[in-house]
Amino acid sequence: MPASTVTVRRGRKYDQVLKGAREVFLRDGFEGASVDDISRAAGVSKATLYSYFPDKRLLFMEMASTQCRMQADEALVTIDLSQPPQVVLPQVGRTFLGFLLSEMGQRVFRICVAESDRFPELGAEFYRCGPMRMHREVKRYLGEAQARGEIRVEDSGLAADQFTELCKADLWSKFVFGVQTSFSEAEIGRVVDGAVTTFLARYGARPD
Template sequence: MHDSILDQELSSALEDGIESAKRRQILEGARKVFLARGFDGASMGEIAKVAGVSKGTLYVYFDSKESLFEALTTEEKQGLAEVLFKLDAEDPDVRGVLRKLGLSYLRRMGKPEHISSIRMVMGAAEKFPRLGQAFYEAGPCQGIARLKSYFDRQVEAGRLSIEDTGVAAQHLLDLCVSGMLRRLLFSVGDPPTEDQIQKNVENALRVFFAAYGPDAPKQ
């Protein structure tokens, strides 16, 4: 009886692993097709072909191109937020923590494939607003929420002076990409160099701490 239960649990775990791998395989194929064709130009048939699965299998996992696109963008942005916004609230060097975040954030935002994904979502959002909302909630909103929580801890510790930590989180991220993200979205110039990234982040930190540092004027 005990061995039978173990066999069932092992079989279930194996099936879950196969299901997860197949889903990941489909999402990876979809990512390639969406980036190459855009949302409107992509077809479920081509996605199935690139992913190496049948259309029948594809529809078992995702019932429409919209649901597949939403799952892809949501998972990618959630994963990015988890990786970028790991902030040590106990580290007294707030500037150092935010410098590390700013550099990682801007390096990622400036990648051509990331710019392409933003354009793709913006192109699809007018026809399918839910896709734009899902992208925004999974990415920017998650990052801002994590940064807000970090700022709350720093205000409590007296390391920052902020009245609205949510607004301050948006300010910092906007300052980091200031003058860079917009031109990249319009395909103006080359991706930022490491020197340009570091200069942008240092400028952002200087403005941020002038407004929100522990010695900043009370708001």
């Protein structure tokens, strides 16, 4: 049965199981992670684990999507979306790269790529809860900034994608090809500041 058709059961040990799964998946990868190791790390029996997640793919997707949602929720709490783009976009860019280049983000991405041929739903779920959610929030914010006259954007969806791609300049290719896996705040800040400057040069409101 495809993992996407199985309903996750939530109960008092749900968080405990996810915590154990996160530890093992990020250490051993999807293929290397065993149910025995996950149940041991979670401190539950295999029967209890299977009662929550009868499919390992479902467990991985739930772990990855939960982490992505938590990251997005934290960002929405800390970023004041009523502020102008000069204030909001640098925060959005740093939050986006902070997760993408974090140990958690890097390992989840690599697992999704490694398993994409056999289990395409893994990558689709990560995209839905991570990049797609970021795209939706940035698009919504750009629409609001446009309504306030702070930017001039005809296609807020395209502009949202352009901004996130600008934020990945240089650093993302180094990560993907294994040239560099650790990035300093200064390196991230340099790229994000450049992305904001380029983006506002294209879309920033100008006096008529």
